[in-house]
Amino acid sequence: MWPPWICSWILARFISIWPTNAVTSWPCAECGVASKPYDHQRERQWRHLDTCQYRTILHAEPPRSQCPTHGVRVVKLPWAEPSSRFTALFEGLAISWLKTASQKAVAEQLGLSWDEIHAIMDRAVQRGLKRRQAEPIPRLGVDEKAFRKGQKYLTIVNDLTRKRVLYVAEDRKQASLDSFWQTLTEPQLKGIEAVAMDMWDPYVDSVRAHVKDADEKIVFDKFHVAQHLSQAVDGVRRKENKELRAKGDDRLVGTRYDWLQNPTNMDAEDRREFAALRDSELKTARAWALKETAMGLYSYTYEGPARKYFQRWHNWAVRSRLAPMKEVAGMLKRRFDNIITYLKHRITNAASESINSKIQWVKYTARGFRTKQNFINAIYFHCGGLDLAPAATK
Ligand SMILES: [Zn+2]
Structure with a gap:
């Protein structure tokens, strides 16, 4: 067998016979612009694809040219991207592995450090973002994601049409979303038809400040509306459960999830038991009926009848004598103009669900992130729909 240095030596010879x-x-x-040769850099090394299982290193002294405008610059190398210590072919291989395997597995298989993995991903993402075309993005979804449990948030903007992440910003302030609009071209901005989001004022303010006719385009996410209603039902249940237990009645004990899930997902026996609860005189049963009725709004086609339906529901809710339901009804009424926009645009952030589950996977397979920037890069890398390959591999 040849010792590993031979491959390295052969490549070094090959490079040195370049007709410099x-x-x-x-x-x-x-x-x-054609520029005069200036000199050569000192010898540099690039890791290349293994040759016959041996680690292979490319050696070269890259020429520098002197441009009348830009001065002395290293020439563009056909085998590597500037500032990379890997050849483009090696980097391309690492990228294709990183798309499907965990960072740890790729690092181990290719003998790369965390920093090298992150540098490869960072360059890939920068390349991909630079190559992005200014395609129309009519339907957007704005979502937030916790970086680590109980820690800071990221704001994530999704293209609901192409199901990809367009933008990731730190925090969930107005400024977080403001920075996104600046990445768009004028025709892209004008082409925005609808934006799905949670009822979160900083996001609302940002859309209003940047998108024309924002109030007709903002759609509060249907699943967030359902979530607010569910929380109210749960508030009623907790209070009532306490009162009942004081009297020795434990009908509501352990039923929290029954009120939250769809009864069609229950097995036959649970469904029978839940039906008995639901049809009882309990306050929780009334709260649940209010929630289910509110969601009936989404089966409407036309705005006029839907508004009437909601008004009737609202009257019922405020007369229900159930404080959490009254409260959520008030909130939904205040927000109603951007709830009803659903009927026109028919978008929810559920279209971002496939992206979200991918982000969960990203989180899981890259527990060594250490910095938020690495996490942001990994989101773009896996969910950005970017063209990541080094140019020299094409
Ligand atoms: Zn130049």
């Missing part, structure tokens, strides 16, 4: 002396001009790496 015969070259009278190099295109400037910046502007492409």
